[in-house]
Amino acid sequence: MTYDAIIIGAGMSGLAAGIRLAHFERKVCILERHSVIGGLNSFYRRGGRNLDVGLHALTNYAPTGAKNRPLSRIMRQLRLAWEEFSLAPQVGSAIRFPGAELNFTNDYKLFESEVHRRFPREKDNFARLVGELCDYDHIDQPSVRHSAKEHVAERVKDPLLREMLFCPLMFYGSAHEHDMDFGQFSILFRSIFLEGLARPFAGVRLILKRLVDKFKNLGGELRLRAGVSRIAVKDGAATKVVLDDGVELEAKNVLSSAGWPETLRMCAEPSSERAADPGRLTFVESIAILDSPPEKLGHDKTIVFFNDSEKFHYAAPEEAADVRSGVICSPNNFDYDEPMPENVLRISTLANYARWAELDEVEYRLAKLRWFDRAAAAAARFMPEFRHAVIDTDMFTPLTIHRYTGHEGGAVYGSTQKRYDGTTHLKNLFICGNDQGLVGIVGAILSGIGIVNKYLLKE
Ligand SMILES: Cc1cc2nc3c(=O)[nH]c(=O)nc-3n(C[C@H](O)[C@H](O)[C@H](O)COP(=O)(O)OP(=O)(O)OC[C@H]3O[C@@H](n4cnc5c(N)ncnc54)[C@H](O)[C@@H]3O)c2cc1C
Known part of the structure; x- marks a missing residue:
């Protein structure tokens, strides 16, 4: 049997991609090396307790029924009802430096008033910056990919405010040391301060359960303990994947969430492209x-x-x-x-x-x-x-x-070189997840959906 698509990895991006393909009746199989799903955001049981591997909070919170938000897009594209993630909003968070604190909730007005209170001279500068962040379109403005440190320093004069802004945004999504791309700064600012944070009472296992149930109910196939060791290549295309135990599976398309450098290394025919730095x-x-x-x-x-x-x-x-x-x-x-x-x-x-x-x-x-x-x-x-x-x-x-x-060096946000369009040197091999440039749970899900919509539903 030849699958329409094989997906490498049952993390957030792979599961979302699988749902989208299965919904449109593609023969799709997700291959996961581990015995559990979730990748960077999985769960486990220890000493009788249910614990999450990674989850702090889901970013991009939107209240029930909100329109035109990343979260509403996800729910619509995956045909999930709003209540299925049972999201509870945060109580309130803070950025704390010695002698300085900025509080924020899911109501952006509080954060704005905190910045005005602590940095009154920056009121207009900050408003101008936030205006730019709101207008920034990371898909239509790829040319705006430049240093966020330089961009923000031109607008915000107080170095302490700059450091306090970069601290949460870098921690929650920068693959780069010392600086980040302005586009990424804008995505993260919106997802944390303008939208907000939430968590399901039952933790990440609830989100994963909803995704995997949806995928299977649509006829998708999930194989655990099925690591891909090699992608066979012929005439510039991936023809099949070879599993750790030697089993071979044929597919018309392969979508990998294993990371860009990690995926290139699986290809039997090496790419002439310089291997990306794993981060x-x-x-x-x-x-x-x-x-x-x-x-x-x-x-x-x-x-x-x-x-x-x-x-x-x-x-x-x-x-x-x-x-x-x-x-x-x-x-x-x-x-x-x-x-x-x-x-x-x-x-x-x-x-x-x-x-x-x-x-x-x-x-x-x-x-x-x-x-x-x-x-x-x-x-x-x-x-x-x-x-x-x-x-x-x-x-x-x-x-x-x-x-x-499987991410080399345990790189949480993947490689510093992103593959924004998701393509590779092979015409039917695509990258989704962190290395496509979208991080976090919502980012990874959006990435899986986006790459499938753009390339795999065309045929
Ligand atoms: C400690 C920690 C805390 C985090 N906290 C948050 C948070 O609070 N909120 C948030 O939004 N994000 C958080 N994140 C980030 C978020 O988890 C990731 O950005 C997102 O889950 C990435 O999903 P993904 O599908 O791109 O990749 P991954 O989760 O890395 O999934 C890739 C999957 O591919 C599998 N795989 C790899 N190679 C192979 C192979 N050769 N064959 C078969 N399978 C393979 C892996 O086993 C894995 O399951 C956190 C991450 C960490 C590490």
Whole structure:
């Protein structure tokens, strides 16, 4: 049998692409190397607790029925009812630097008033910048791909405000160190500050369940433990994929969410294109289970982006991790109808893949303990003390991210060189997901949908 399309990877982008193809009655098979779906945003059970791998929050929140928003586009294109993701909006988040705080909720007016309060002289400059961000169209304005640092510095004069704006946006989506593309800055600003944050009560497993049920109900085929080791090539086209166990599957088209450099390496006939750099930005994620809700400890924020000096450094550190800055997320602090069964804090900090990879097993375990303590101590400077309430811990390192996604170097946002049009050197091989330039859950889903609509539904 020849499939109309084979999709490599059952993460958010692969599942969304699969639904779209299956909806239009294409013979489609999703191949996933792991025994679970979700990729960077999966879930697991540990010590009787249900935990998410990555989820802090879904960006691009829109209230029920809102039109012309990325979230409404997703729901429409995937034929999902609005209620199916059961999204609860954030309670309220903050950016905290020494002596400076900017609060925000899903009502943009609060963020605007916070910027005016803390940086009154920047009122007009900030308004001008936000106006540009709203007008920016990342599809029709590819020529505007340039340094966000330079662009923002020309508009916003106060360096502290600039650093406070870049901190959350880089943490939630920049594959580049030190700077980001202005288009990406605009997408992330809108998705976090103008739209907002939300989470399903049941976590990412609910979103994944809805996607996988939809895909299967439409007749799509999902194969787990089915890693693709090679893509066979003939006359400039992919002809079949070869699985880790040697099984061969034929397809008219192949769509890969494994990453651009990773996908090129699977091709039996090497591309003349220079291999893209796999990206260096990765995180350690320290998870603390608490004996009481974070709110009871005085912490009522959904997300806190922190940085311990006036300058924010976004780069792979020399050491295994960099706890000068980070993201504290409490999945409890969303506006649910009932309290969550677990009390959880997640702390993400920048990390260096090579430093973790060079450790032997004992050193690796010790390093996890040491860096958990450091991350918790760093976070405690920007929120009420919580360490006395910790009853269990877990930690992801860049090695975990690599193991569960295949992304080289555990690169959370993929390569620094994006493949915005999704094409490759082979006429029927396409890239979706992070390396197509759209990051985060909503970005990845939009990418899967977009590439299918553009190339695979034409025939
Ligand atoms: C710790 C962490 C926290 C995050 N938090 C958030 C958040 O709060 N909100 C948010 O919006 N985003 C968050 N993200 C980012 C978000 O998870 C990703 O941008 C998005 O899920 C990427 O989806 P994807 O489909 O492009 O890729 P992936 O999730 O990487 O999926 C690719 C899939 O392909 C599979 N695969 C790879 N190679 C092969 C092969 N050869 N054969 C078969 N299968 C293969 C992998 O196993 C994987 O399942 C987070 C990421 C991390 C790591």
